[in-house]
Ligand SMILES: Nc1nc2c(c(=O)[nH]1)N(C=O)[C@@H](CNc1ccc(C(=O)N[C@@H](CCC(=O)O)C(=O)O)cc1)CN2
Ligand SMILES: Nc1nc2c(ncn2[C@@H]2O[C@H](COP(=O)(O)OP(=O)(O)OP(=O)(O)O)[C@@H](O)[C@H]2O)c(=O)[nH]1
């Protein structure tokens with residue numbers, strides 16, 4: 299039997315939530331809470347807020363709050379649960395928690411509520427992982443996608459494909475078990491059709507991770523350019539505030555300046571850097587080294603050029619660093635007379651955007667372009683984007699095995715060959731739903747969660 303656990307499930311707001319789950323959850327909460335109506339929480343109807351007072355382990359009243367009993371099995375974890383909705387002070391919440399501990403309840407580990415929900419069959423593993431995605435979502439779109447996944451946007455199709463493959467394998471097993479009978483060729487045809495459909499579905503789900511990862515994590519983007527090109531001015535323009543120091547002295551920015559900015563549906567994790575040039579100043583050189591390293595690790599380079607001057611040697615460092623990278627050339631200072639020749643830039647960059655970081659003229663064109671260069675148009679976020687690397691890897695493995703089974707079915711190999719690969723695909727899909735996953739993997743997944751979830 300599971301012991302009873304409790305944790306503070308809220309962070310920092312004016313109202314705080316203590317959650318309790320396990321066989322003794324409601325009794326323990328009832329022991330520290332006196333309902334104003336004089337009845338014990340044990341006798342309260344499920345899911346009904348009850349007003350009253352909370353007492354610490356010494357019996358002192360420390361809060362006027364709500365309590366709620368949640369009767370199994372219709373709870374988040376599937377176990378009896380209780381909640382105390384207190385005032386949000388850490389002191390109050392800790393006293394409430396300590397009072398529960400005095401009733402034999404223990405501190406919940408990271409993700410333990412959701413782990414229990416999974417182990418009790420309340421949700422599949424992909425839904426549990428989406429809970430974590432939702433808690434850590436940094437944009438509305440990422441939250442929307444995660445919410446859809448909690449509702450089964452990944453788990454349901456995966457379950458469906460798995461069930462279909464299991465049905466097919468069962469059919470083949472019947473044939474394999476009676477080898478004397480002739481194999482109906484329709485069986486191979488039907489199997490091939492199913493495997494074909496499933497293979498392409500699986501590949502497209504696995505491939506959606508490239509965009510799903512960007513949705514969840516944002517896109518690391520570096521502003522690169524010669525000193526004085528207007529990199530810091532561009533950062534400030536993107537942010538809409540004076541974040542970085544701007545002067546007309548070349549070499550103003552030394553350290554990396556990292557900020558997040560929402561661009562369309564995308565979170566841009568943008569870094570302003572030191573201007574690239576040959577220098578004898580060791581401090582400036584350290585900044586340039588960091589700029590180069592940061593650019594190498596980024597997914598997008600905004601290469602800034604000063605449009606009011608011809609391209610110079612320092613700009614060649616920018617061209618070299620941008621080569622082979624996803625990059626947009628920004629021709630800045632477009633409010634001044636143009637002295638830069640675009641010819642060389644056109645050879646190096648697919649996209650060239652003239653703008654003035656100072657006046658903001660042309661900035662919108664850059665903002666429109668950035669999401670498109672990383673594959674984000676105006677999409678809906680209905681949970682179809684895979685955001686989890688573990689799921690993506692399992693989907694790719696399932697797709698490969700499914701494709702191998704398809705090949706076996708089409709090339710008239712023995713039913714055993716079809717079955718073997720199909721079973722590999724079934725197992726890989728089971729890792730996503732959680733049906734065929736090891737204890738160690740489950741532990742690792744939930745240890746990433748926060749305490750109280
Ligand atoms: N106060 C509070 N707010 C919260 C949570 C919580 O645990 N407590 N949640 C925690 O994540 C989230 C809501 N998720 C939940 C998911 C399922 C159930 C639940 O009780 N499920 C029952 C069905 C209940 C019913 O149909 O009325 C079940 O699955 O059997 C509760 C919360 C966000 N808000
Ligand atoms: N006219 C005009 N001036 C600009 C524009 N963008 C930047 N400047 C000016 O160019 C100078 C350098 O701007 P910064 O943003 O500091 O340039 P930087 O690339 O960050 O320079 P370092 O940090 O030294 O590498 C400042 O005087 C800015 O006001 C622009 O679009 N038009």
Ligand SMILES: [Mg+2]
Nearest residue numbers: 529530550551
């Ligand atoms: Mg600067």
